[in-house]
Amino acid sequence: MDATLAVDEAIAELANVDLAVTEESAGAPSHYLREHRHEYVRTVRDIVKARPPSGQPVRVLEIGAFFGAVCIALSRLGYKVTAGDIPEYIELPEQVARYARHGIDTAGIRLEDFILPFADESFDVVVMCEVLEHLNFNPLPLLKEINRILSPGGLFYLSLPNYARMKNRKAILRGNAAGITVDEFFAQLDPKSSLIANGHWREYTMPEVRAMLEPLGFRLQDHYYFSYGETLQGSSVKKRLGRWFYRTFPTLKENQTALAIKERRTEIVFDIPSTVHRELRSL
Numbered sequence: 001m002d003a004t005l006a007v008d009e010a011i012a013e014l015a016n017v018d019l020a021v022t023e024e025s026a027g028a029p030s031h032y033l034r035e036h037r038h039e040y041v042r043t044v045r046d047i048v049k050a051r052p053p054s055g056q057p058v059r060v061l062e063i064g065a066f067f068g069a070v071c072i073a074l075s076r077l078g079y080k081v082t083a084g085d086i087p088e089y090i091e092l093p094e095q096v097a098r099y100a101r102h103g104i105d106t107a108g109i110r111l112e113d114f115i116l117p118f119a120d121e122s123f124d125v126v127v128m129c130e131v132l133e134h135l136n137f138n139p140l141p142l143l144k145e146i147n148r149i150l151s152p153g154g155l156f157y158l159s160l161p162n163y164a165r166m167k168n169r170k171a172i173l174r175g176n177a178a179g180i181t182v183d184e185f186f187a188q189l190d191p192k193s194s195l196i197a198n199g200h201w202r203e204y205t206m207p208e209v210r211a212m213l214e215p216l217g218f219r220l221q222d223h224y225y226f227s228y229g230e231t232l233q234g235s236s237v238k239k240r241l242g243r244w245f246y247r248t249f250p251t252l253k254e255n256q257t258a259l260a261i262k263e264r265r266t267e268i269v270f271d272i273p274s275t276v277h278r279e280l281r282s283l
Helices: 001-013 028-035 037-050 068-076 093-100 139-149 166-173 182-188 206-217 237-248
Strands: 057-062 080-085 105-108 124-127 150-161 219-226 257-262
Touching: 001 028, 001 037, 001 068, 001 105, 028 093, 037 068, 037 150, 037 219, 037 257, 057 068, 068 080, 080 124, 093 105, 124 139, 139 206, 150 206, 206 219, 206 257
Parallel strands: 057 080, 057 124, 080 105, 124 150
Antiparallel strands: 150 257, 219 257
16 A cells, blocks of 8 residues: 555545534535645655654654544554644544544643653654644744654654745735734634634744754754645646746745654753743753
8 A cells, every 4th residue: 555545545534534623613624634635645655755664663653643644544554653632632532532443542742831741762753744833832842852752763754834935925025924913813812713723823944944953963864845836737827837936946835844863862951931831840
């Protein structure tokens, strides 16, 4: 079975499962999964290429597993997978049972606590796609924790929006916000709204990603930009021009992916204030 087939089978199964967290999100999962299919395929394909299944099970943690398309696909391909997400979602009995049917463990994680509930070197691969930009706190202690739970030579697969993309550049030139808007501030606090983590509190350029990861013990093995425009089909002039533009100017594409290798444990110590974490602790 290849990555594409594994993802398509996962999406087909999830289309028949009620994954709605709120009444407002009813009916959304199938549309969401189809819309992001090419990203799931890209992620699974990259991981299979970088860390192919072998005699020893490859231990994978996905942070922000959400509906679980990547987790289920990797499990089908022979990986030992743990799905991590906020406890309110991932610890629902129906979610635990659904993941368990695929041999996938679940773990409730509060990233704002800065401490991941896993022992040192518990995983060979940590996947974090479209998560970092949603964090409204300093991400460095979390990235250090990811280094801690990775085995030596382990892979940190990080995919996130590219802050330098064309859309953001246009917004800034027009004097508009390129990140979370004031309207989203209000929506997140509105009891009638289901908006919880949709806002991008902080996006990053690739030089910033490198500047965070390398001091924390990672080596950037590979990095590339990708664009939704690259997935367009057809022969229209607009689509052809769109594909040419993004291939010519890759740093203007919407998204970026970094494959970072754990080379060492960092000696940097972070002081985590007691106002941020329940237990005063230096990481």
